[in-house]
Amino acid sequence: MLKNILLISVSMLVALPLASRAQENNCITCHQDLEDQDGPSHKIVRDIHFQKGLMCNDCHGGDPTLDDMDDVAESKGYRGVPSYTEVPSFCARCHSDASYMHEHNPSLPTDQFDKYKTSVHGQRLLKKGDTKVANCISCHSVHEIGDAKFPHSSTYPLNIPATCGKCHGDTEYMSQYGIPTDQLEGYKKSVHGKALLENHDLGAPACNDCHGNHGAAPPGVSSISAVCGNCHAFQAELFDASPHKQAYIENDFPMCETCHSNHLIVQPLDAMVGDAEPAICTECHSSDDGTIGLATAASINAGIKKLVLAHNEAEVVLNEAIEKGMLTTDEEFLLNEVKQELIQARTLVHSFDSTRVVEKTKVGLLKADSVKSNSASLIDEYYFRRKGLGVATLFITIVCIALWIRIKRL
Amino acid sequence: MSEKKPTETSTMMKLYGWLNSRFETDAFVEYMKHKAVPVHSHSAFYYFGGISLFLFIVQVVTGILLLMYYRPGADSAYESVRFIVSSVSFGWLIRALHSWSANLMVFAVFIHMFSVYFTHAYRRPRELTWLTGMGLMGLAMLFGFSGYLLPWNELAFFATRVGTGMAGAIPVIGKSLLIAMRGGEEVTGATIGRFFGLHVAILPGLFTVLLSMHLIMVQRQGMSEPVEWDKLDPSKKTYQKFFPNFLLKDLLVWLIVLNVLAVLAVFFPDGIGVVHWPLGVKADPFSPPPPVIRPEWYFMFAFQALKLLPAHILFIEGELFGIAFFSIGGLIWALIPFLDRKTAEGEKSKKVTWFGIAVLAFMIVMTIIGYLVE
Amino acid sequence: MNDTKQSRRGFLEVILGGGVLATIAAVVYPVTKYIMPPPVAEANLSQLKLKYGRADIEGEPKKAKYFKYGRELGIIFLTDKGKLNALSATCTHLDCTVQHRPDLGLIWCSCHNGKYDMDGNNVSGPPPRPLARFRVEEVDGTIFVSKEDV
Numbered sequence: 001m002l003k004n005i006l007l008i009s010v011s012m013l014v015a016l017p018l019a020s021r022a023q024e025n026n027c028i029t030c031h032q033d034l035e036d037q038d039g040p041s042h043k044i045v046r047d048i049h050f051q052k053g054l055m056c057n058d059c060h061g062g063d064p065t066l067d068d069m070d071d072v073a074e075s076k077g078y079r080g081v082p083s084y085t086e087v088p089s090f091c092a093r094c095h096s097d098a099s100y101m102h103e104h105n106p107s108l109p110t111d112q113f114d115k116y117k118t119s120v121h122g123q124r125l126l127k128k129g130d131t132k133v134a135n136c137i138s139c140h141s142v143h144e145i146g147d148a149k150f151p152h153s154s155t156y157p158l159n160i161p162a163t164c165g166k167c168h169g170d171t172e173y174m175s176q177y178g179i180p181t182d183q184l185e186g187y188k189k190s191v192h193g194k195a196l197l198e199n200h201d202l203g204a205p206a207c208n209d210c211h212g213n214h215g216a217a218p219p220g221v222s223s224i225s226a227v228c229g230n231c232h233a234f235q236a237e238l239f240d241a242s243p244h245k246q247a248y249i250e251n252d253f254p255m256c257e258t259c260h261s262n263h264l265i266v267q268p269l270d271a272m273v274g275d276a277e278p279a280i281c282t283e284c285h286s287s288d289d290g291t292i293g294l295a296t297a298a299s300i301n302a303g304i305k306k307l308v309l310a311h312n313e314a315e316v317v318l319n320e321a322i323e324k325g326m327l328t329t330d331e332e333f334l335l336n337e338v339k340q341e342l343i344q345a346r347t348l349v350h351s352f353d354s355t356r357v358v359e360k361t362k363v364g365l366l367k368a369d370s371v372k373s374n375s376a377s378l379i380d381e382y383y384f385r386r387k388g389l390g391v392a393t394l395f396i397t398i399v400c401i402a403l404w405i406r407i408k409r410l
Numbered sequence: 411m412s413e414k415k416p417t418e419t420s421t422m423m424k425l426y427g428w429l430n431s432r433f434e435t436d437a438f439v440e441y442m443k444h445k446a447v448p449v450h451s452h453s454a455f456y457y458f459g460g461i462s463l464f465l466f467i468v469q470v471v472t473g474i475l476l477l478m479y480y481r482p483g484a485d486s487a488y489e490s491v492r493f494i495v496s497s498v499s500f501g502w503l504i505r506a507l508h509s510w511s512a513n514l515m516v517f518a519v520f521i522h523m524f525s526v527y528f529t530h531a532y533r534r535p536r537e538l539t540w541l542t543g544m545g546l547m548g549l550a551m552l553f554g555f556s557g558y559l560l561p562w563n564e565l566a567f568f569a570t571r572v573g574t575g576m577a578g579a580i581p582v583i584g585k586s587l588l589i590a591m592r593g594g595e596e597v598t599g600a601t602i603g604r605f606f607g608l609h610v611a612i613l614p615g616l617f618t619v620l621l622s623m624h625l626i627m628v629q630r631q632g633m634s635e636p637v638e639w640d641k642l643d644p645s646k647k648t649y650q651k652f653f654p655n656f657l658l659k660d661l662l663v664w665l666i667v668l669n670v671l672a673v674l675a676v677f678f679p680d681g682i683g684v685v686h687w688p689l690g691v692k693a694d695p696f697s698p699p700p701p702v703i704r705p706e707w708y709f710m711f712a713f714q715a716l717k718l719l720p721a722h723i724l725f726i727e728g729e730l731f732g733i734a735f736f737s738i739g740g741l742i743w744a745l746i747p748f749l750d751r752k753t754a755e756g757e758k759s760k761k762v763t764w765f766g767i768a769v770l771a772f773m774i775v776m777t778i779i780g781y782l783v784e
Numbered sequence: 785m786n787d788t789k790q791s792r793r794g795f796l797e798v799i800l801g802g803g804v805l806a807t808i809a810a811v812v813y814p815v816t817k818y819i820m821p822p823p824v825a826e827a828n829l830s831q832l833k834l835k836y837g838r839a840d841i842e843g844e845p846k847k848a849k850y851f852k853y854g855r856e857l858g859i860i861f862l863t864d865k866g867k868l869n870a871l872s873a874t875c876t877h878l879d880c881t882v883q884h885r886p887d888l889g890l891i892w893c894s895c896h897n898g899k900y901d902m903d904g905n906n907v908s909g910p911p912p913r914p915l916a917r918f919r920v921e922e923v924d925g926t927i928f929v930s931k932e933d934v
Contacts, residue, residue: 203877203896203910231909233897325679327496329855336857340881347894385503389676392810396669399803402796403662409793410655475818485831485930497822500814665807692854 025064027056027072040143047145052104059090085125087135088116112136115215132173139163139213155213158196160206161187183207186264205231225255232256238350270308273349274301296354303358304345310368311338317375326378331371338368445652448635455525456633456656457663458518464664465515466621468671469553472508473610480560482606484599487562488692495679495689506675509687512554514671516708519547527746527766530753531634537747539631542624544744549617554706556609558687562602567693568703570605571597576716579729596695640756684781704780711773712736714780743769831930834860838868838922848884851929857881858918858929863902864889870918870929871904877911891915 031041044050049059057064062078063071072078082090092113094100101110116122116136124130139155146153154163165184167173174181187193187207195204210219210227219227229236239245239255248255254262259272259280272280275287275298285293318335321328341364348357429435447456479498481490494501523543526532532540559570574597578588593600632652639647650656680688685707705713715736719728726734742749742765752759832853841849841862848861850873859873861884871891875882880895890907891900899908904915921928 201877201910203898203912229897231896234894327502329496333852333855333857343880343895385676388814389672392672392807393669395803395806395810396665396672398799399807400662400665400669402800402803403658403665405796406800407655407658407662410658475815478819499817499820499822501818503814504818 025055025057026067027060027062027064030067030069031056043143047143048147048150049145084131084135085129087137088113088122088126091136112214115212119212119214119216120218121216132176134167134216138167157202157206158200160208161193161197164207183263186262190263190265191267192265224257228256234347235350238348242350242352244352268346270301270304270346273297273304296352299354300349300352300357303354303361304342304349307338307342307345307361307364307368310365310372311335311342314338314368314371314375317372317379321375321378321382324379324382326382328375328378331374331378334367334374335371338364338371341367442653443651445632446649447633447652447656448639449648449650450636450639452525452529452636455521455529457660458522458525459628460660461663461667462515462518462522463621463625464667465511465518465671466617468507468511468668469515470614472504472511475504476508477610482560482602484562484602487560487602488689491561491563492689502679503675506679507671509681510671510674510678512557513681513685513707514667516550516554519550520708523547524766524770526634528763529634530637530750530758530762532747533634533637533750533753534747536627536631536634539624539627540747541744542620542627545620546617546624549613549620551708553609553613553617554708556605556613558706559597559602559605560609561687561689562693563690564693564697564700565688565690567597567695568699569705570601571699572703572713573705573709574601576713576729576733579727580733581730598695637753637756637758707777710780711776714776714783715772718776718779739769831928834927834929837925837927838862841868846884847886850881853918853929853931856916859884859891860918860920860927860929861891862886868920868922868927869902870920871900872916872918874915875911876906876913876915877909882915 028041028044031039035041041056044056055064056062057077060079060081061076062073063075066072066075073080079090095108096110096113098110101108117126121133121135124133125135141154146155148155148157150156151158153159161184169181169184171181188197192204192206195201196206208216209230211217225236225239236256247253248258260268269278271278274281275294276282279297279301281293281297285291285297287294314335318328318331321331341360345357345360345364348360351357426435447453476494479490479494479501481487491505495505496502526540526543555570555573559566574588574591577591578584580587589595591601591604592598593604635647674682680686684704704710716729716732719732721728723731746762750759750762753762832851834849834851836849841847841860846861848859851858851860851870857873858870859882860868860870863869864886871882873881875893875895875898877893877896877898880893882891882893882898882900885892888899889902891902891904892898893900893909893911897909898906898911900911900915901907904917906912906914916931918929918931921930
């Protein structure tokens with residue numbers, strides 16, 4: 001009998017769903033009666049902390065077994081609601097405690113508060129008491145905190161631009177700081193924004209990938225190429241070895257940003273390099289500046305333009321062959337290689353060395369030519385088939401007619 | 411060619427004489443000369459047997475040519491077919507001809523069969539011609555089914571998996587039959603080996619035997635006359651000579667079919683509409699099946715009918731019911747010369763005609779539903 | 785009168801005879817062309833035989849070579865443990881061609897700094913999925929590459 005009761009109670013504990021666990025907690029029981037659906041006691045069921053087994057009192061303190069609210073406030077360890085400025089240290093009680101975090105989520109870093117202190121947000125909040133800047137809950141929400149890997153959480157990559165843009169895109173809210181508020185709009189139109197928000201490419205950078213998250217700050221002029229080089233490594237490597245690097249440092253140019261801008265980084269155009277408008281080179285270089293700048297730019301531009309043209313021409317001929325139903329696997333394969341050569345040639349622009357670029361384009365040109373001639377012979381083959389068919393059907397038709405006449409005469 | 415004209419050279423005559431002294435060719439020529447083909451409003455249907463034969467010959471020739479480069483096996487079948495259509499000169503043409511001719515042959519065989527059925531030409535004394543014809547049609551469909559898998563592409567793989575899976579529903583022997591067909595539990599490289607052997611050795615052998623019987627019977631008994639002619643005054647019956655008149659017309663029809671075949675093969679090497687066989691991608695047993703798996707069009711009616719059946723009919727399984735239904739239906743169809751007593755006595759059997767119309771309507775409706783419902 | 789009929793008949797015979805010969809030629813021509821084997825007389829099997837050996841791969845500055853497998857581009861390279869590995873060479877992020885970086889011990893995509901380990905697992909950067917692996921077999925100095933698990 002006793003054994004049975006034990007068994008039942010154990011299985012009940014195991015099978016106890018989250019909601020009924022909450023009902024044993026007096027915080028939830030009373031607060032849910034008092035609050036509407038948007039209140040903390042209702043939202044909390046969607047919160048990662050609650051889902052991992054933490055209860056109200058684990059953050060707010062107090063004794064959850066008491067059934068009188070006033071008694072709870074008097075009880076041991078009651079912390080209540082932290083003020084805006086207190087929030088970071090409130091969260092850090094656990095999140096900066098490596099041994100505590102190890103028990104709950106060993107893979108999560110514990111340096112968020114330290115980083116926050118170095119961020120522009122942290123500096124202003126903690127040192128100047130500016131409560132308009134972001135603290136933990138501004139980005140992570142409160143009582144609805146989700147793992148950054150969950151698509152509905154405010155820190156999921158797809159949601160980050162909107163999360164940051166909530167303040168940084170609000171001109172009125174940001175007015176006193178004298179910084180632009182067009183970052184979100186610019187980002188949305190950029191290659192990165194389109195890749196992330198339209199194509200849902202999680203590999204594309206959101207705000208935090210360049211600015212950091214807990215230690216959010218604008219990258220310094222010199223660190224820009226390091227930030228961009230995180231993904232565009234080869235370009236950064238080429239740039240660092242190019243004569244531009246030193247010149248940019250001397251002139252205090254913001255590296256990559258000088259040509260590509262910052263938030264509104266659009267798909268680069270081949271015309272950005274060259275010796276005439278709209279080439280960016282002309283903004284600093286002129287034909288009599290004593291450098292080979294414009295001459296180099298002109299020959300890079302010509303080389304790439306030639307390859308683009310050859311690629312497009314080959315593509316047109318290839319498409320015609322495809323349209324005609326010819327088997328073009330090999331040619332499609334080769335055209336893809338031309339595309340790769342073109343990508344590499346465009347990357348090599350960052351070396352600002354015209355011989356390297358032109359050499360690369362020559363490899364691509366050879367391949368493009370062979371795509372073009374192979375596709376053209378496939379198209380010839382197509383017409384040959386039809387002509388051959390025409391001749392054969394003509395013969396057969398003549399025999400048919402002659403035979404018909406012959407039969408008539410029998 | 412037709413008459414031995416005095417102008418023809420004596421060498422030809424000598425050769426003929428040489429043959430005649432050994433094989434008594436004269437008797438055969440005499441026999442052929444007296445053969446006559448009835449002329450009436452349905453005479454056109456007499457050509458469909460010949461068309462089927464011609465398309466079969468095209469199948470044999472193009473099939474032998476494909477054999478030169480085709481290599482069965484899971485890691486070579488697809489590659490070799492791709493090689494044929496891309497690298498071998500006129501390989502694309504040979505494959506297109508083989509596929510087109512296969513489909514047209516099944517189509518011609520269907521027309522041939524239904525025309526024989528509705529003119530009641532199967533009646534005494536041609537029961538065995540009908541039976542061998544039924545056998546040939548069954549073999550033709552098996553040819554199609556086994557040939558479909560050989561390129562080892564995605565479409566073929568999944569269609570074969572579904573097709574052989576249906577055989578598994580047959581009671582008692584189903585499981586063993588399925589394993590025998592697939593060469594194991596699953597459709598694998600072993601299945602290609604079996605289907606290849608079936609397609610290029612077993613079926614052609616059987617087909618040749620049945621086809622010879624069928625043709626000898628036709629030659630021996632001549633073309634069937636319409637039922638109405640039994641009571642017709644002999645003076646009102648019109649005939650044409652089998653040789654050379656009918657034979658030359660047959661030849662003309664063959665040439666026209668060859669022309670049509672060539673145009674189809676060049677303009678639509680991968681088929682057209684629901685009758686198509688693009689090579690596509692290689693079969694990958696681990697990839698998800700394509701959204702629509704369809705058998706070839708001549709299996710569609712059976713495939714769709716089996717799909718429409720509920721899980722249980724009365725106390726037996728739906729699929730089992732379907733298989734029983736088709737077996738009994740096929741058996742009745744094959745035995746119709748023996749069941750149709752009335753036509754044998756010189757009067758068309760209405761019942762048999764209505765049964766034929768019902769079967770044809772069932773096949774057409776099921777096929778259309780099969781292509782509309784996806 | 786009889787003469788013209790005779791000659792018309794003769795003309796028809798010529799047309800018929802010539803037409804039959806031409807038709808036969810139209811059938812025989814493609815067939816003979818088909819029978820003559822193409823320059824490469826055998827189909828590529830799913831097991832690809834590479835034209836180069838281990839020494840050639842080792843001789844490359846990046847200790848890697850590319851190969852064409854059906855519609856795919858593959859990369860075969862010598863790992864730091866002296867093993868030959870082959871992977872799909874198309875980055876799973878935006879289809880750039882990856883390269884072997886013996887200095888880093890990685891497969892690297894230069895487009896967005898995507899990194900894969902020697903087994904093709906995506907370890908850093910934007911690539912969302914690992915690279916497909918090929919099976920490599922070395923028999924008497926000849927390298928065979930084939931798709932895994934098919």
